[in-house]
Amino acid sequence: MTQDASFEDGKERPLRLKALDAEDLSVIATLTQDAIFPASEMQYDRKARRFGLLLNRFRWEDAANATARKRGYERVQAVLAFEDVTRVQTQGVDKSDPDMVFSLLGISFTPGDDGTGRIELTLAGDGVIGLDVETLEVILRDVTRPYVAPSGKAPTHPD
Known part of the structure; x- marks a missing residue:
């Protein structure tokens, strides 16, 4: 009998995920929620x-363990690529x-x-980036080691 992978299986290893359908994309969307990036780190190669x-994505997959480790909440740099x-x-x-x-x-x-x-990538402040695609293929890959989130807090959203 096989079991689904859990966040604990990943431990400190960098994420490498690929989405080929809407269900896969929802996982990547959850893991990249509240990620921040400057305009200079956005590129389209036509x-x-x-x-x-x-x-700079918040490590949601590790947030529950942050206080137990006394290391605090973490972020990691990641590449999010749309093919x-x-x-x-x-x-x-x-x-x-x-x-x-x-x-x-x-x-x-x-x-x-x-x-x-x-x-559609929805941004804070009513911004939207729309991508027309021939097929759904999205890759999320962590490219640095995690670092303590500068705010020291988990992102929150008012109701």
């Missing part, structure tokens, strides 16, 4: 049809200021015809 972000992107649109996103910092609140997918669809 030739490779790839849109990528270098995020087969045919068009990128933004609303309420000022890309002219490379120091502007965005906070990722959610990721959703609306399927289209024949496997195509639209991915």
Whole structure:
């Protein structure tokens, strides 16, 4: 009999996840909620049809253990890459200021015809990044060791 993987199985190892359907994407969306990134770390490679972000993501998978370890809450830098992107649109996103910092609140997918669809990244402050894709393929990969979150707190959202 096999068992599903648990967060404890990952321990301190970096995450490497791939989403090929909406259910997989919801896992990545949960793990990247409240990630922050500057405008300078957002890039669309039209030739490779790839849109990528270098995020400072909150380690939700380890938040419950943070106080028990007395190490505090952690963040980690991660690459979030979207493959087969045919068009990128933004609303309420000022890309002219490379120091502007965005906070990722959610990721959703609306399927289209024949496997195509639209991915929307919802940002704090009413910003949205829309990605038209031929197929759903999203990769999340941690690229640094975890570090103590500068705020020392877990992100919260008013009701």
